[in-house]
Amino acid sequence: MVLEIKQEPKLTQQLLLTPQLQLAIKLLQLNRLELENAIREELNQNPLLEEEPKEEEVLWESLSGWGKGGSRKKDPFEEGKPWEEEVRGKLGLREHLLWQLRMSFLDEEGMRIGDFLIGNLDEDGYLRISVEEASEVLGVSVEKVKEVLEVIQTFDPPGIGARDLKECLLIQLRQKEGIEPLFIRIVEEGFEEILKGNLNILSSRFNVSKEKLQELLKLLKTLETKPGREFFEVSTLYVIPDLIIYKKDDNYEVILNDEGLPRLRINREYLRQFQDKEDHSLKSYLKQKLKEAQWFLRGLEQRQKTLEKIGKSIVKFQRDFLEKGIQYLKPLVLKDVALDTGLHESTVSRAIAGKYALTPQGLFELKFFFSSxxxxxxxxxxxxxxxxxxxxxxxxxxxxxxxxxxxxxxxxxxxxxxxxxxxxxxxxxxxxxxxxxxxxxxxx
Structure with missing residues (x-):
């Protein structure tokens, strides 16, 4: 048997991604922080790109009607405080608690009280206003304020909403499983002696051994004395929203958050200086760099259009959530937004990955709006x-x-x-x- 080797033409279909498309996909997948790094890296390596001069403008002046009911809330941006710090710090704790509040199914009055109480927590997570003061300010009964405060004190992080250290520790003890009722009673009735380390008095008063008291002290040392601490640690990773959704009149507007991002343009002056040179290798280099710069600018523009499309579609489907909170979050899948925007599902998936939107209801990952x-x-x-x-x-x-x-x-x-x-x-x-x-x- 003789083996014969010969070549035959064969037609096959193969999807090839052009450099432009590869770049567009890469830029679309980047979140706000990654995008800034990518822009600065491109600025450094491509001489035909330059940063536009910064205009004297304040983004937040245009956000009239911010918040529920169309009234614009006073915000930290007007205080001169870096807003990235606000998102990382106070907004992080506040929004984390408001998220849980809206999931608690309190009535409208309870929600209003809860919002007020959460707004009066300090950085450590302690309530710095008495229930009597809150009652007077809100025009509700002290009992109603206490009822809502008890709900907040079940939230994460454990110990949140306490009015002093004793209450903070008791909240955490009651949330733990298998805690001896005696331990809770000792903290409730003998906290001052615990702080002073008077084990003899405690042992006699509660008829308990010193070994048992040492066990209690060891347990107390494992509890968090500053529940809000984790939201204010310097090492905490902060999030910058990619989209900002705000209410204007009776409608919701969606804008891409490009505050702080370098604005790019082609460096025409640099191009003019070298285009008349006879150096062919230099001309070839500049031609390639010009092409790459144009691709990059188009990729940024396409990213902006895609994210804005998706943001507007989310607003269309989740308007009730933006108005009323988590109870009104509707089922939403990628296919719904894909059909609404004319984008492919894979494009929607890439676009929302790792990105956040700042809304009147708080700061949320875009994936949050999608659920089965x-x-x-x-x-x-x-x-x-x-x-x-x-x-x-x-x-x-x-x-x-x-x-x-x-x-x-x-x-x-x-x-x-x-x-x-x-x-x-x-x-x-x-x-x-x-x-x-x-x-x-x-x-x-």
């Missing part, structure tokens, strides 16, 4: 809403008789009209890191 649809009846919710409902039901259950997944599914159907299968409850419960009812059961 849950429910096969007349009522449908986003998966985020359902997870929160499950989490709340379990938090309120009787520890000695915890709810099974089937019981949770029945409650969701009866109380919220939401039809979901037991296995869906199980999936969401496990995603939340919550043990099964058997594992949660404990004797009181």
């Amino acid at each position: 649809k849950v429910g096969d009846g007349l009522v449908e919710m986003s998966s985020r809403q359902v997870k929160k409902l499950i989490e709340d039901l379990i938090a309120q259950e009787n520890p000695s008789s915890p709810l099974s997944d089937q019981e949770i599914a029945k409650i969701l159907k009866h109380n919220y009209g939401l039809s979901i299968a037991r296995r869906t409850v199980t999936k969401y419960r496990e995603a939340l890191g919550i043990p099964s009812s058997k594992e949660r059961r404990r004797e009181l």
Whole structure:
């Protein structure tokens, strides 16, 4: 048998990404901080790009109607404080708590009180206004303020909303599992002696051994004395929003946050200086650099148009959320935005990855606005809403008789009209890191 080798032409289809397209995709995937670094790197390596002179303008003057109800809130940008620091610091803690507040299903008055109390927390997470003062300012009963404060004190980070160190430690102790009731009683009634280290007095007063008291002291040392600390550490990574969504009159506007980014243009003067030179290698070099500069500028423009399209589409689908909060977040998938904008799903996916939007409801990752649809009846919710409902039901259950997944599914159907299968409850419960009812059961 003779093997014969010969060549035959064959037609195949192959997708080749041009350098321009590769660059456009790369720029689209970058978040705000990465984009700034990429722009400065391109400025340094391409002599045909230059930074436009900065104009004397204040971005935030145009944001009339910021916040709910169309009234513009006084903000840190007007105080001369670097706004990146505000996003990293106070906004980080405040928005983290407001997120939980809007998930708590308080009534409208409760939400207003909660917003006020959160706004009166200091950097360490302590409430620096009395419930009586809050009651007087808000025109509500002291009991109502206390009720909302108790809700806030269940939020993360543990110990938040305490009025003093003693309350801060007690909040954390009560949230821990397996804590002896005696330990809580000692902190409640003997905190001054704990601070003074009077173990003899405590031992006699509570009829407890010094070894047991040492165990309590060791436990207290593991608790956080400044719950807000993690949001104000210098090492905390801060986020700069890529999009800003604000209310103007009855509509929501979407703008790309390019504040602080170098504005680029072609360096025509540099090009003129060398275009008449006879050096062919230099001409070839400049021609290539001009092409790369034009690609880069087009890539930036395309990135801006794509993000603005997606931002406007999110506003279109999630307007109720922007107006009223987390309870009104609608199910939304990539395909919905892709169809609405005319973009490919993969483009939408690349564009939202790692990017954030500053909205009247707070600072959110763009992925936050996308969640699957849950429910096969007349009522449908986003998966985020359902997870929160499950989490709340379990938090309120009787520890000695915890709810099974089937019981949770029945409650969701009866109380919220939401039809979901037991296995869906199980999936969401496990995603939340919550043990099964058997594992949660404990004797009181």
